[in-house]
Amino acid sequence: MFMTPDPNSTFTTKFSDPTAIALQPLPDHQETRLKAFRSLQAGAVGFAVLWVIAGLSASYSLLTGNLGEELTRAQTKVDLEAQFISQIVAKEINTAEHLASALSHEERILSSTGEMDSNLHLDKVPVSERSAHLTTIPEVNGLNNMLTSIAQDLDLMAVFVLNTEGTCIATSYLPNGVNTLGCLGQNYTSRHYFQRAKEYGRGMQFAVGRAVKQPSLFFAAACYADNHVSGVVVTRLDARHLTENLRNLATITWVSDSAGMVISSSRPVQLFNFMRWENQKPPETWVLNNVYAQETLTDLPLTRNKHLPAEWNIWQLENQNIVLANVPIENRQIRVWHALPVDELFHNQKRYWAFALTVILLGLMLILFGERMIDFHQRRVAGLAALSRLNKSLEEASRKLFTIATTDHLTQLATRGYFFQRLNEEINRALNEQSSLALLELDIDNFKNINDSFGHPAGDAVIQHMAAICRECVRSNDIIGRIGGEEFAIGLPNCTKSAALEIANTLRRRCANEGLTYGSKTIRFTCSIGVTLLNGRDNIQDLLGVVDKALYAAKKAGRNRVHFHE
Ligand SMILES: Nc1nc2c(ncn2[C@@H]2O[C@H](COP(=O)(O)OP(=O)(O)OP(=O)(O)O)[C@@H](O)[C@H]2O)c(=O)[nH]1
Structure with missing residues (x-):
């Protein structure tokens, strides 16, 4: 028979309609969006990698190429300047040399080294009095004046005349209130240029002067009377002149002689440094002492920068990067060296790199930000899709439960x-x-x-x-x-x-x-x-x-x- 139902259990049980709690399933176009997001995200990551690789390689080739071009320009500039300086140095040297040669034919000099010299009776005057003795002779004074004016006009340190004994019988370089030495009456027999002139008609020598201790180039030309050497005219060029006007420039200029020694430098501290160039042998000690008045040999602190590509030809001078040119002066064993510091170019390069890396980094951040945004949306849509799938299965389970709870399994009637x-x-x-x-x-x-x-x-x-x-x-x-x-x-x-x-x-x-x-x-x-x-x-x-x-x-x-x- 029919059991009276318990109002606390059966009648309060609610069999809710499962469709009432179901969420809307994810529409198909969301699934399509999800796929599009995923390919976009993969694209963004690929693009980020490409951006970095392309950015770095483009920057490398652009900036390296740019630096190479700038260094080539600097090298061309320094080559041209070296050429120009060498022409000026050659001109100064030639002028001094030609002057010595021209004066060796000059009438008054010829007469002073010829008949007049024999009337000076220098052999009868003690060495210490020769200078004073000579100043009493009017012809000598006249000649001195002429030589002084020539030396001044041509900006030479000194022009003087030696007799066959090597004694100075006329000079532009006279004792005065400031300088009590002068060179009148001094003897120059031992000088290489004097000996060469006597023997070959001409002589040239670099030396630090004995009386005036300045590095100088001496040019000597023999005077002839009756096919015999009657005296020697000497012009003295102050080696400082060769680079004097280049001192305040950013560039560095040296002039080296046949021994590889710096005889003039726009950086005076490097004077008498040794240029260790190719097979150049350092001068012997006695040459160092006598000719250059140096006790020890100091190398010019110039080395090849081996860390940079060889084709750039970069040198280092006391940790400073430079491009270097050297030009030999024709027919002489003298070279002009000219250098341009290029550290600024390397600093610029670093600045360009910093800029390029910043741009690459910013671009990368932008791309990754985009990727994150896509990822965020992708996750959102994926989350919705997962939720929708979960909802579907919950709905299914709920439906089954509803059916089990409400349908009698034997008759399919209501329970x-x-x-x-x-x-x-x-x-x-x-x-x-x-x-x-x-x-x-x-x-x-x-x-x-x-x-x-x-x-x-x-x-x-x-x-x-x-x-x-x-x-x-x-x-x-x-x-x-x-x-x-x-x-x-x-x-x-x-x-x-x-x-x-x-x-x-x-x-x-x-x-x-x-x-x-x-x-x-x-x-x-x-x-x-x-x-x-x-x-x-x-x-x-x-x-x-x-x-x-x-x-x-x-x-x-x-x-x-x-x-x-x-
Ligand atoms: N085969 C089958 N028998 C069932 C099921 N449920 C209940 N029964 C049987 O149904 C019978 C019911 O018997 P009673 O309740 O005594 O009633 P009755 O024999 O139908 O007699 P009256 O109702 O007085 O006419 C029992 O013997 C149960 O075992 C079922 O699902 N399948």
């Missing part, structure tokens, strides 16, 4: 709990709309006997057959539930008493008449049905209590009956 929930809803609706509601309760008669006679599976088949009959006899909006083992209930909204009784009788007749073919057997069965109407009741317990009584009455009256109870 007891779900039937009561639905019946409750229909009661409320009927009360609200003041419409009628009929309730049928059905029970298969003597079902135990069927089980006992035909077996439990056959009993199941009878229950299923009974459910099918119920479904076929009611409308689509009526509710049917299996509320016990062989008990069923049917809620009929908007149904009158006569209509409810008619349905109940149809059901009863079909059960009694049809029987169920089970294998080779036919199982005959009947059912008893209780019928009632809502009739102003406002709760399910009362309604169920009444219909239960109606069913009980039907059973009691002999089964296979329909009984109505008000």
Whole structure:
């Protein structure tokens, strides 16, 4: 029989519609967007790598090429300047040399070294008095004046005349208030240039002067009388002159002689440094002492910068990078060296690199920022997609649970709990709309006997057959539930008493008449049905209590009956 339901459990159980809590699934175009985002993201990462590689290699080739060009320009500049300086040096040297040669033919000098020299009687005058003696001779004074004016005009340090003994008999360089030495009456026999002039007609020598200790170039030319050397004219060029005007420039200029020694330098501190050039041998010590007045040999601190490409031809002078040019002066063993510091170019290069790296880095950050943005959106869409998939499976699970909870597995009718929930809803609706509601309760008669006679599976088949009959006899909006083992209930909204009784009788007749073919057997069965109407009741317990009584009455009256109870 029908058990009165517990209001605290069954009736409060809610079987919610799973579609009500379902989220909208992810639209297809979101999946397409996700794919687009992923390829965009991969593209951004690829682009970032390309950007860095291309940026670095472009900067390297541009900046290295640019530095190479600037260094080539600097080299060209320094070459041209060296050429120009060497021409000026050559001109100064030639002037001094030609002057010596020209003066060796000069009439007054020839006479002073010829007949006049023999009248000077220098051999009778002590060496210390020769200078004073000579200044008393008017011809000598006249000659001195001439030589002084020539030396001044041509910017020479001194012009003087030596007799065949090497004694100075006339000079532009006279003792005066400041300088008490002068060179008049001094003897220059030992001088290399004097000996060369006497022997070959001409002589040239670099030396630090004895009386005036300045590095100088001496040019000597012999005077001839009757095919014999009658004296020697000497011009003395101050070696400082060769580079004097170049001192305040950024460039550095040296002039080296045949011994590889710096005899003039725009940086005076490097004077008499040794230019260790190719196979140049350093001068011997006595030469160092006598000619250059140096005690030890100092190398010019000039080395090749081996850390930079050889084609750039960069030298280092005291840790300063320079480009270097050297030009030999024609027919002389003198060279002009000219250097231009190029550290500024390297500093510029560093600045360009810093700029290029900043641009590369900023670009990279921008690309990576873009990539992060894409990643963010990608993750968002991916998250939505995952959520949507989760939602779908939850929805599926929820649907299954709903079905399990609301559907009887044997008959596919509503379960007891779900039937009561639905019946409750229909009661409320009927009360609200003041419409009628009929309730049928059905029970298969003597079902135990069927089980006992035909077996439990056959009993199941009878229950299923009974459910099918119920479904076929009611409308689509009526509710049917299996509320016990062989008990069923049917809620009929908007149904009158006569209509409810008619349905109940149809059901009863079909059960009694049809029987169920089970294998080779036919199982005959009947059912008893209780019928009632809502009739102003406002709760399910009362309604169920009444219909239960109606069913009980039907059973009691002999089964296979329909009984109505008000
Ligand atoms: N095969 C089958 N038997 C069931 C199922 N549920 C309940 N039963 C059986 O149904 C029988 C019900 O027997 P009773 O409640 O004594 O009632 P009855 O034999 O139908 O007699 P009346 O209701 O008085 O006509 C029991 O023997 C249960 O074991 C089911 O799902 N399948």
